[in-house]
Amino acid sequence: MDPDGMWPDGPPSLVRRAFDYVVNTAKQAIYNAVANTVESVKEGAKSEAKRWDMSVSSNVEGKITMGPRISAGAKGLFDGDANAGSITLISAKAEADSKSGVKSDFNYLMKDDKYEISFGGGGDIAGGVYGNYSEVRDRKGNAIEKTIDGGVNIAPIQTKAEIKKSDGTFKPEANIFMGPSFTAGFIFNFSGSANLGVKIIRRNDED
Numbered sequence: 001m002d003p004d005g006m007w008p009d010g011p012p013s014l015v016r017r018a019f020d021y022v023v024n025t026a027k028q029a030i031y032n033a034v035a036n037t038v039e040s041v042k043e044g045a046k047s048e049a050k051r052w053d054m055s056v057s058s059n060v061e062g063k064i065t066m067g068p069r070i071s072a073g074a075k076g077l078f079d080g081d082a083n084a085g086s087i088t089l090i091s092a093k094a095e096a097d098s099k100s101g102v103k104s105d106f107n108y109l110m111k112d113d114k115y116e117i118s119f120g121g122g123g124d125i126a127g128g129v130y131g132n133y134s135e136v137r138d139r140k141g142n143a144i145e146k147t148i149d150g151g152v153n154i155a156p157i158q159t160k161a162e163i164k165k166s167d168g169t170f171k172p173e174a175n176i177f178m179g180p181s182f183t184a185g186f187i188f189n190f191s192g193s194a195n196l197g198v199k200i201i202r203r204n205d206e207d
Contacts, residue, residue, distance in 0.1 A: 055099035057175075057199040062192040063091040069189050071121070075153045075181040081121035081130065086189065088116040097199065113139045128153055151175075158195070174200045 067086030073079030087109065094104040109115050114136055122130025131150035135143040149162035160175040177197025184190055 051203050052200060053099055053203060054198060054200050055097050056197075057095060057097045057177075058194075058196040059093060059095040060192075060194045061091070061093040063190075064089045065118070065185075065189045065191075066187060067117075068187070069121075070186045071183040071189050071191070072185075073183065075130075075158055075183075075193075079128065079130075079153070079183070080123040081183055083119055083121045083132070085117060085119050088118070091116075110139070114144070122150075158197075172202045 065083075065086040065088050068084040069082065069086040071079075071081040071083070073081075088107070090108045092104075092106045094102075096102045107116070116134055116136050118132055118134035120130070120132035122128060129150065129152050132148070134147045136145035137143050145164065145166040147162060147164045149160055151158060151160040153159070156178050158175075158177055158179075158181065160177075162173045162175075164171045164173070175197055177195040179193060179195035179197075181193035181195070182191065
């Protein structure tokens with residue numbers, strides 16, 4: 001192509017320059033894409049971490065239900081619960097939280113034209129798992145709030161993970177706590193708990 005060596009800028013040199021330009025451009029594009037992706041992931045992780053709150057929480061709760069359910073025992077020690085669709089007749093809860101302060105809740109069947117129905121259960125002998133699904137429904141039977149929760153109990157530690165959907169918004173929450181929890185009954189069931197532990201909750205954009 002260039003036998004006398006007098007054509008330094010001929011076709012071979014131009015091809016090499018073009019090849020080097022393409023390679024370097026591609027390398028820079030890949031580097032920029034990776035760097036931007038890593039930065040986006042880092043910022044996304046920071047933003048997501050800011051949405052989660054951790055607090056120390058203690059609560060006392062009691063509930064009476066009616067329906068096809070049989071239960072007995074203390075969670076984390078010896079416990080069995082089979083719930084095929086029981087309705088909450090009355091429930092009361094008081095909670096003190098290092099983030100949100102003190103609050104209480106008292107509900108009964110058809111308060112504000114709403115009622116709660118739940119399904120699930122579980123069992124353990126010195127440790128076990130459980131899962132529940134519940135709905136808050138209006139007078140016509142339409143679900144206005146749905147909750148799925150479950151956990152692992154190994155005395156004296158109990159865990160609970162919960163996802164609640166209300167007004168189209170999902171509200172995840174996780175708990176690790178200690179304290180007595182019991183349930184007992186057939187058709188009419190009584191349950192109660194007194195717990196102290198750590199709560200982790202994800203705030204919504206509007207919170």
